Amino acid sequence: MMLSRCCIKYVLVCSCMFLYVLVCSCMFLYNFFISLHYMKTNTLHIKNPSEKLLQFVRKLAADKEATKKELREKAHLYFPKKK
């Protein structure tokens, strides 16, 4: 009698653990496939750009640097020094 109760408990504990592992695996696989399905990054790679295109993107780089400098100069307006 005692032995059969122990066996039932053992089977129940094993079943619960199995179910827990199964649920965790399903959640992992669900998240994995969802992340695959969601937003993908497409890439356009230009390997031998023309001089015209290079000049254009170099200007973009210079513009970006100027904007960043401007933001650093304006920082005190958005983050007043804490006392």
Place this chain on the structure above:
Amino acid sequence: MGKNHIISLETKEGHEYLIKLNTIEPSVIPADIAVPVIDVTIELVNDVPVTNNAGTLFAIAVSIKEYLMQNNAVLYCYCDSAPIQKRNPDLLNQAYRSLLFVKMFEKQNSDDFLNEKIIIEDPVNGNHYIHLFAKKQNKYAIDLIAAELLRFNK
């Protein structure tokens, strides 16, 4: 350049960021694009010894996503080469920023948006990395901008 919008963001660690969203003058973008193209600049404006973490990246992504949810636009981000703390020292600064942009938007787990990464090789100044983000409905605008860059390449 046209209308400006600046978002300020302060992290728990004390990093202060300014995110500038600047509408690009319609005359410089392909005429068929009916939505505004917004230049996004993210700048850390203070010195904090604590290294940035995923939380910061997530907060920036949320701010930009909110803007994109409220405004029908295409976001343009040029990844600059200014020094940045990075785990892989072999990676160019601009390549690392590009990687952060990809991670940032993938973390949002949204299938409503598109991310187009454009790499232009530059043997003198190092490669250029550009990202275009938009809602799926504005895929045509991303395609037109990419086509314009390819036209420049002729």
